[in-house]
Amino acid sequence: MRVSRWLTLSSVAVVLLLLAAACGNDPATESPTAAAGGTGSEAGSEPATSSEAPSEAGTEATATSSITPLDEICAEEYADVEVPEDFSVGLVTDIGSVDDGTFNQYAFEGMQAAEECFGIETNFIETANEADYTNNLTTIMRDDPDVVVTVGFLLADATLQFAQDNPDTNFIGVDQFQEEYPDNYVGVLFREDQGGYLAGAMAGLLTESDVVGVVAGREDVPPVVRLVNGYRAGAEAVNPDVEVLEVYNQSFTDDAKGRSDAQQMLGEGADVIFGAGGQTGSGGIRAAAESGAWAIGVDQDEYFTTFDEGAAQGSESLATSAVKRVDLGVFQQIAASITGDFEGGVFLLEAANDGITYAPFHDADIPEEVATRMEEIRQGLADGSIDTGIDPVTGLPK
Amino acid sequence: MSRRAEPGGRGRLGEAVEAYFRLAPVLVPLYAVLAASIVGSLVILAAGRNPLVAYSALLAGAFGSPQSVATTLARSTPYIIAALAVAFGFKAGLFNIGAEGQLLVGALMGAWVGASAAVSGLPGIVAIPVVLAAGVVGGLLWGGIPGVLKARTGAHEVIVTIMLNAIAVRMAEWLISSTQPLLLRNPAASQAVTTPIGPSARLPALAGTALDLGFVIALALCALVWFVLERMTFGFEIRTVGVNPHAARYAGISVNATVIAVMAVSGALAGIAGSTALAGGSGAITAGSFANIGFDSIAIALLARANPYAVVPAAILWAALLVGAPNMQLQAGVSGDLVRIVQALIIVFVAADAIVRYLFRIRAPRGAGDADERAFFAKGGGV
Numbered sequence: 001m002r003v004s005r006w007l008t009l010s011s012v013a014v015v016l017l018l019l020a021a022a023c024g025n026d027p028a029t030e031s032p033t034a035a036a037g038g039t040g041s042e043a044g045s046e047p048a049t050s051s052e053a054p055s056e057a058g059t060e061a062t063a064t065s066s067i068t069p070l071d072e073i074c075a076e077e078y079a080d081v082e083v084p085e086d087f088s089v090g091l092v093t094d095i096g097s098v099d100d101g102t103f104n105q106y107a108f109e110g111m112q113a114a115e116e117c118f119g120i121e122t123n124f125i126e127t128a129n130e131a132d133y134t135n136n137l138t139t140i141m142r143d144d145p146d147v148v149v150t151v152g153f154l155l156a157d158a159t160l161q162f163a164q165d166n167p168d169t170n171f172i173g174v175d176q177f178q179e180e181y182p183d184n185y186v187g188v189l190f191r192e193d194q195g196g197y198l199a200g201a202m203a204g205l206l207t208e209s210d211v212v213g214v215v216a217g218r219e220d221v222p223p224v225v226r227l228v229n230g231y232r233a234g235a236e237a238v239n240p241d242v243e244v245l246e247v248y249n250q251s252f253t254d255d256a257k258g259r260s261d262a263q264q265m266l267g268e269g270a271d272v273i274f275g276a277g278g279q280t281g282s283g284g285i286r287a288a289a290e291s292g293a294w295a296i297g298v299d300q301d302e303y304f305t306t307f308d309e310g311a312a313q314g315s316e317s318l319a320t321s322a323v324k325r326v327d328l329g330v331f332q333q334i335a336a337s338i339t340g341d342f343e344g345g346v347f348l349l350e351a352a353n354d355g356i357t358y359a360p361f362h363d364a365d366i367p368e369e370v371a372t373r374m375e376e377i378r379q380g381l382a383d384g385s386i387d388t389g390i391d392p393v394t395g396l397p398k
Numbered sequence: 399m400s401r402r403a404e405p406g407g408r409g410r411l412g413e414a415v416e417a418y419f420r421l422a423p424v425l426v427p428l429y430a431v432l433a434a435s436i437v438g439s440l441v442i443l444a445a446g447r448n449p450l451v452a453y454s455a456l457l458a459g460a461f462g463s464p465q466s467v468a469t470t471l472a473r474s475t476p477y478i479i480a481a482l483a484v485a486f487g488f489k490a491g492l493f494n495i496g497a498e499g500q501l502l503v504g505a506l507m508g509a510w511v512g513a514s515a516a517v518s519g520l521p522g523i524v525a526i527p528v529v530l531a532a533g534v535v536g537g538l539l540w541g542g543i544p545g546v547l548k549a550r551t552g553a554h555e556v557i558v559t560i561m562l563n564a565i566a567v568r569m570a571e572w573l574i575s576s577t578q579p580l581l582l583r584n585p586a587a588s589q590a591v592t593t594p595i596g597p598s599a600r601l602p603a604l605a606g607t608a609l610d611l612g613f614v615i616a617l618a619l620c621a622l623v624w625f626v627l628e629r630m631t632f633g634f635e636i637r638t639v640g641v642n643p644h645a646a647r648y649a650g651i652s653v654n655a656t657v658i659a660v661m662a663v664s665g666a667l668a669g670i671a672g673s674t675a676l677a678g679g680s681g682a683i684t685a686g687s688f689a690n691i692g693f694d695s696i697a698i699a700l701l702a703r704a705n706p707y708a709v710v711p712a713a714i715l716w717a718a719l720l721v722g723a724p725n726m727q728l729q730a731g732v733s734g735d736l737v738r739i740v741q742a743l744i745i746v747f748v749a750a751d752a753i754v755r756y757l758f759r760i761r762a763p764r765g766a767g768d769a770d771e772r773a774f775f776a777k778g779g780g781v
């Protein structure tokens with residue numbers, strides 16, 4: 001009896017193994033299986049597999065707009081950079097993964113672009129829990145990387161600590177503000193108020209009812225407040241009669257709440273909705289687009305994510321997105337570490353250095369004069385002739 | 399299979415059950431871990447990676463250096479105490495799903511008391527017990543509510559504790575993030591985090607490591623809970639209520655009073671898990687600092703089969719998987735999510751212990767002799 005049981009067991013095991021092996025050999029089934037396991041590093045070591053990543057596709061398709069793809073920047077500015085031998089970069093994400101469609105993914109893509117550009121070694125760890133920040137940083141330091149990228153302001157404290165303890169490694173902290181930075185620590189920060197201002201200007205120019213709305217994320221997250229107040233300022237600047245409806249949410253991941261917020265605003269006469277709160281905001285703009293109102297995305301070009309490259313319903317209603325180039329910031333700081341130009345402190349991405357911009361209109365039918373006006377405003381923000389009127393630190397109107 | 403059919407086992411309960419008690423609670427979880435690792439390695443294979451490389455990286459990450467051993471033990475501390483809280487409830491047939499919320503309330507109380515001017519100036523010998531006691535009070539109250547509601551109104555503790563978890567999480571978000579009024583939030587910090595407790599209230603740590611006094615406290619609590627359950631009348635009453643409340647009532651034990659007391663003590667344990675983690679960690683918490691510890695502790699208590707000593711290795715295993723995961727991702731390219739899959743599989747194999755018993759030929763429990771063990775699976779859902 002014992003024998004037959006083990007026979008059954010081992011045959012089950014063999015069948016499972018065969019199945020696994022079959023999966024491994026069949027490219028069609030490989031990607032979904034791999035996605036469940038550990039795809040990220042695969043994407044890291046074989047850049048070809050990442051060509052489907054939304055933002056990269058985005059940068060390819062929009063080569064003509066102000067969103068310059070990183071490979072072009074690489075070719076133009078870093079063609080004859082000499083890369084030190086065995087140069088390596090490690091990245092620790094905030095809670096989430098390197099393909100989650102948030103700044104985790106864009107920071108990762110910035111690092112990948114640097115890998116392709118300079119032929120350096122890269123590695124990453126995805127964080128599952130706030131309790132893991134320190135351990136993940138300890139682990140990434142084991143390989144003794146030259147540069148460590150940490151994503152998100154929740155990692156600020158841990159990153160500062162590690163930067164002080166490891167003076168020979170450069171630290172790049174996305175969205176991390178410190179009173180004082182050591183020489184080997186740069187905080188990559190963004191002028192979200194300018195992004196909000198661009199979205200607001202678009203909304204103010206497009207609205208016919210003179211009522212526009214914004215579905216926002218958490219009010220205790222400063223970048224969100226900057227987006228919302230910038231939005232209001234931008235809309236009022238181009239359209240003095242405009243009324244701006246705003247709502248903050250407790251969560252960045254509540255699609256349904258975002259939808260109902262947007263529907264509420266549409267009911268109150270709004271005809272443009274700006275989604276400024278992760279998936280909550282995306283739910284809002286999806287609801288707006290489905291009912292024929294204008295939608296404006298945030299952070300990256302949501303045409304490629306929320307609207308599935310135009311396959312999703314209402315993609316012709318997505319006017320634009322307020323783009324924040326996390327990938328650009330990470331790429332440039334890794335490049336600076338390689339060329340020896342790295343400096344501790346704040347690295348601010350704004351309209352002036354193409355870190356903040358608006359996405360192309362894609363399927364949306366935007367009137368020529370609106371498009372012209374938008375480009376004027378972007379250049380105005382870039383050359384400083386337009387001021388958003390928002391304090392970049394507090395996010396509140398000055 | 400003939401081994402299993404031993405009719406009339408009740409007559410010889412003594413020896414057989416004794417032997418079973420010694421072995422089965424150890425064997426089933428051990429084999430469950432083994433089986434889960436094997437299935438996990440199939441998942442790794444399917445992802446096109448080498449399971450041996452992955453598992454050895456996982457082990458190296460968790461135990462590869464004195465530093466990582468210390469991290470693993472430190473990480474296991476709140477899990478040990480919170481799992482002890484859940485196990486304590488199991489013994490009375492109560493399913494305390496509320497450790498998550500009780501732990502959070504305990505930590506919040508600790509953060510509030512520890513940061514107050516009256517406490518932060520005290521020497522450590524006073525400040526540390528005060529902060530830990532604040533956690534006990536918080537957890538006691540939060541765990542006592544479902545106990546009282548169950549005893550007085552019959553409201554099921556599973557439902558009530560789930561709801562209280564939701565309330566605790568939202569309350570924590572508000573207390574920690576609110577600026578107007580300013581409650582527990584540190585006004586000097588750029589992110590929503592509590593004001594750190596006084597330096598004297600922090601638990602002393604082993605030099606240069608993350609391992610602090612909390613681990614010793616956790617071990618002491620395990621011994622204490624074992625003593626209460628096995629050597630005290632109160633413990634006997636708890637186990638009797640857990641096995642058969644009707645018989646307990648008949649024997650003159652107040653079931654209602656026991657239910658309230660067990661829920662309150664269980665909550666207090668979860669609360670001290672929170673205040674220990676607060677005082678041992680950074681001394682300040684964000685709304686997400688302790689997310690999922692209470693829920694994971696239910697799984698750990700199941701893995702430990704509600705045995706107060708077994709929660710220690712079970713919690714260390716749990717923590718080791720979490721601490722080793724980033725190294726596995728770094729060295730073997732296997733996503734840390736695999737660890738979650740293995741953890742879930744372990745629980746599946748422990749809960750559906752018939753599978754493990756069948757695979758590894760472990761004798762099935764018989765009769766009423768192993769009532770303690772049966773009680774928390776069969777009646778874990780309530781009396």
